[in-house]
Amino acid sequence: MKYFVLGAIASGMLLYGMSLIYGVTGTLDIPTLSQTILESKADSAKNVVLILGLVMLITGIAFKLGAVPFHMWIPDIYHGAPTAVTLYLGTAPKIAAFAKEIGPDRIHLNTAVRPPAEDFAAALTRERMEELIHLFHPTAEIITEFSAKHAGHMQVSQEEIFSMLKRRPCTANQIGKIFGMHFNEVSKYLGNLIRNNQIRTECKNTSVYYAAINSKDKCNAHV
Numbered sequence: 510m511k512y513f514v515l516g517a518i519a520s521g522m523l524l525y526g527m528s529l530i531y532g533v534t535g536t537l538d539i540p541t542l543s544q545t546i547l548e549s550k551a552d553s554a555k556n557v558v559l560i561l562g563l564v565m566l567i568t569g570i571a572f573k574l575g576a577v578p579f580h581m582w583i584p585d586i587y588h589g590a591p592t593a594v595t596l597y598l599g600t601a602p603k604i605a606a607f608a609k610e611i612g613p614d615r616i617h618l619n620t621a622v623r624p625p626a627e628d629f630a631a632a633l634t635r636e637r638m639e640e641l642i643h644l645f646h647p648t649a650e651i652i653t654e655f656s657a658k659h660a661g662h663m664q665v666s667q668e669e670i671f672s673m674l675k676r677r678p679c680t681a682n683q684i685g686k687i688f689g690m691h692f693n694e695v696s697k698y699l700g701n702l703i704r705n706n707q708i709r710t711e712c713k714n715t716s717v718y719y720a721a722i723n724s725k726d727k728c729n730a731h732v
Contacts, residue, residue, distance in 0.1 A: 523569025
C-alpha cells in the first residue's frame with residue numbers, strides 16, 4: 510500500500526510539473542525548453558511558475574529513480590513487502606520501460622529450462638512469463654530453448670566452453686549446437702573440466718547440465 514501511495518504521489522507531481530511547464534512555454538521539447546529558460550526574465554511571473562514546474566518534474570523523477578534525497582522511502586517500502594512482490598514491482602516495469610526507450614524490433618524472454626547460474630536465482634514458470642510479455646513494446650516473445658539450425662563448426666577451446674558455463678549452465682547437446690561441435694568432442698572437453706574440478710553436473714527435467722564451480726563452492730568442498 511505504501512508503495513502504491515508514494516508511487517501515485519510521485520506520478521502526480523511529475524504530471525503536474527509537466528503541465529505547468531507546458532502551460533508556460535507551450536512545449537515539452539527539451540531544446541526549446543532550454544532556450545526558453547535561458548531567455549526568461551528573473552522577475553517574470555511566468556518564470557516563477559516555470560521554476561515550480563521544473564522542481565515538481567525533477568522531484569517526481571527522483572522519486573521514481575530513488576535518487577538522493579528521495580531515496581530513503583525505498584527501503585521502508587520494500588521492507589514490508591514479500592520478496593517476490595518487491596522483485597516484480599522493482600524490476601519488471603523498469604525493464605519494460607527501458608526496453609521501450611531502446612526501441613528494439615523484437616524482444617525475447619528466455620524461459621529457465623536450464624538451472625540458474627547462481628543458487629539464489631529462482632526461475633519463472635512459462636505461465637508467469639506470459640503475464641509479463643504485454644509490459645513490453647513490441648510484445649515480447651517467449652523463447653523456450655536455444656536453436657542453432659545453421660551453426661557451423663567453430664574452433665573452440667576448453668577455456669571458451671568454461672567461460673560460457675560460468676554465465677549459464679548447459680547440456681552437452683546445447684554446447685555442441687552453440688559451437689557446432691560433435692558430441693564426442695564436447696564430451697572430451699567436459700571430462701577435462703570435471704577432472705580439473707572446474708565444473709559440476711546438475712540434473713533438471715531429466716537432462717544433465719554442466720555448470721561452473723565458483724570459488725565459494727570450492728572453499729566449502731575443502732572445508
